Amino acid sequence: MKSRILGIKFFVIITIFVLSIRLFSIQIMDTDYQEIANRNVIEKTIEYPYRGLVFDRNGKLLLYNDPVFDLMITPKNVDLSDSLLIKKLLFITQREFDQAYLKAISFSRHLPSIFYKQLSNEKFAAFQDRMRDLEGFNINSRTTRGYAEIGLANILGYVGEVTQKQLNMDTTGYYKSGDNIGITGIEKTYERSIRGLRGVKYRNVDVQGINMGPFENGAYDTLPQPGENLVLTIDVVLQKYAERLMEGKIGSLVAIDPSSGEILALVSAPSYDPSLLSGRGFSQNFVTIQSDSLKPLFNRPLQAMYPPGSMFKTIQGLIALEQDKVQADEIITVNSKLIGDHAPLGKYDMERAITKSSNNYFFKIFRRVIQQGELPSPFIDTRMGYNKWRDYVLQFGFGKILDIDLPNERAGFVPSLEFYDKIYGKERWKFSNIYSLSIGQGELLVTPLQMANLGVILANRGYYFSPHLVRKVGDESLAFSQKSSIEIDTGHYESILEGMQALVSVPGSRAYIPDLVFCGKTSTVENPQGLDHSGFMGFAPRNNPKIAIAVYIENAGWGARAALSTASLVIEKYLNGSVKKKWLENYVLKGDFQDAKPE
């Protein structure tokens, strides 16, 4: 054991000896390191890539890059007697100069940092002439985003400087303070593809910071790689037209190609001009936009949640048919109003009930769906019936996000058993507590996007694709072919569609488009806070559908007016290329839906 103890002590000593020898060799024997340290320190500079361009589905440019110039400062080399000239060129006060100068010093005296961000063209031109006289200053070019259209703000989003919080979250270590990052919209969702790859340059500099040429002849340098271009599914002509129609209103419009889930138009009103959030004015404009009481930053099609109202009757009909609780041609007589109703008393089959939007018809068939009559206790029976019904509703894409490629999508709300248990107590509630669901009111909440997706499902008679905004990233087409099917027999759709067609495709009616058979359902959504919301969901043409659409306009009253009129114009524009009904266009643009006489 004694030898082992000695051995360990010997091991400690020999290690220190070896380390010391090694130090001796690099510190004393090898004089290269001294020379390298004196003459050849290596400086690393980052070269920023261009962000990818963004096009609409027809190849129209939407987003590009604008070069901007930053004035950089290396405090160590600055001659403060030049400060008068700087102040004159930049139109800044002594105080502003001092602030910027101190900020640069606190970063580093030896390394360049930004002194003045994004010089205007005039200031840049003035500087270029005088650059030679100004020691310690140089100009660095970067890009900001340029928006080709005023609009699409809720789709494109904007970029901004990366925050400290995001830097902490960035486990890949890609971002550095001062970098730009997509903050919302597709700028955020596709950030990784669109941002490109930074380049790095290594230069030899001496201790005074003077450039001695590229390190190892640039063997380790990399060029910046521009980000990948995106092709959107949006049709910018249609989008701009829809945005114009929605001007001055609060609400959403979503149009989707049913055969692929590609979103053709996605309007959130009111919106803002995205170019306000690009460049030097960002902070100031952002505050203005953010504090607007109408919340233009709120992306309504994805984030606003409303009750579906009468549009939901289409689903109620399908579920009752599938469960064999009603036949399409079965006559149900409404001879007294069990709940409030604008439809007249009389005899209804499914088609007429949809066209006339009979609340009492759907009240009755929803009761059959919920009260299965299989169990003696009405409470337990209701639970069972409700749960079956809820499973169907979830299949239609409600109560969950549809996974659109934009941030902050909301799921809406389809109450669970537990939700009602909490309100009424377990097994203490039955049909009489939840009947408002039959007409799409009550606790149900949906987003306009989910409603448009319902249009897709009806158009396809039973399936949809995840709605999305991007077709191609770089040269690669994105595959969104995952089909979600609803377990309802295709045959059940026909009577519903018949009723939807009879509602909107009648010659002489406001929404009528000659030579086009289309289907739709309106909602007048009860709004306890004020005037009712106007809603519409539909698709066209009935056979071989090309477009599914949903419109919500807040506080605009009857669904048959504001929402249906807007939707029919957008459908006409998309399918026919132009709108013939100028009077309807003017009616929508004027937006006085309340004053018009009810029909």
Next chain:
Amino acid sequence: MRSQNRYHIDTLSVIYFLSLVMLGWINIYAADYDLDGTTPFFDLNQSSTRQLLWIGTSFFLIAVIFILDYRFYDSFGYVIWGVSVFFLLAVLFFGKEVAGSTSWFEIGFIKIQPSEFAKIATAIGLAKYLSSQNVGVSDKYKLGLSAFLFLIPMGLIIMQGDLGTAMVFASLILVLFREGLSAKLLFFSFYAVLLFLLTLLIDQWVLLFLVLALFLIGLGLFIKNRKALIFIFGLSVLSCGLIKSVDFVLNQVLKEHQQLRVMSLINPNADPLGIGWNVMQSKIAIGSGGFMGKGFLKGTQTKFDFVPAQTTDFIFCTVGEEQGWLGATLIMILFGAFFLRLLTIAERQKSRFVRIFGYSVVSIIFFHFAINIAMTIGLFPVIGIPLPFFSYGGSSLWTFTMLLFILLKLDSQRMEQLEH
């Protein structure tokens, strides 16, 4: 019976400790110092100022250690070990991922790194097992079994992606050696694992050269022992075989992107350009120090932010650049004297528990010391472990302080310790 001098702390060790902490702080101050003299004296943004807080809290920890009964560590040895393994497991599921490794708990603004605590707990657990079971020369099987006490935490820390810290635990093999481990199966398999990892980390020719160097050292040490010579020779041949075969698989069999994945798995902080930027800058800084160094606060390489992590893992650059070969060597001699003192303390114990714990403390601190310096001068790949008492950082300073002062506390009461 009470001994007259109840707290007879080993004065020499405390002096070494204070000197190391003080020299460390001076170098952190220098590494952080702005050449233009605009460094404020007391500013919490400065590492040196914050290090003062960590030093202060270390003294608080020392007080707590001296208040706690010395029997605590022996009695709760397994519990302490178990708790630390539990936390190592938990951090895998609930930990926060930072730069590719999941080794932190974040509760509000407090960050806890269980692998630091595991260093102490493992030393205690190992000492407990080896002493209570009377494992030793007589029982080679149990001695081998005890390796699991540090192989388990080691494995868990590798799973966190913190290879550097995991390797620290391998140093406890030195303890088993002291307790009678014959350099057979356990040593051999451990050696193979270490060699395997090193092959992934560094150039095979450097490694082959190292094996040759170790072979020659062994030749010198055991010139009269034929058996040992045959063993060393066999081991060297096998090592070369292992290095070549791992290298073959890595470079010939695996595709390029697979290679990169293996590399980033092992060392997520590896230089993406592969030019050894960190080590190159570190060597330039140290190498430019010369014999006497550039003088306190006069280093240019560390000041201009050329050296990465200059207050933490690469603090030795500041020593090398400003104090030169002479200063660096004197500091290493100070470390050496400190280690020898701790070995003496370990050997004078009646209690096996304390002796084994003492050896564990030396092994852990010594491993950090040797690997950290070897790393800054390009003798070992960059695995990111701190230089004891020198590197900036609260958790590492606390760990080393606790290791040392638990030993000194136990030593101060060695007259009361029962012999196991």
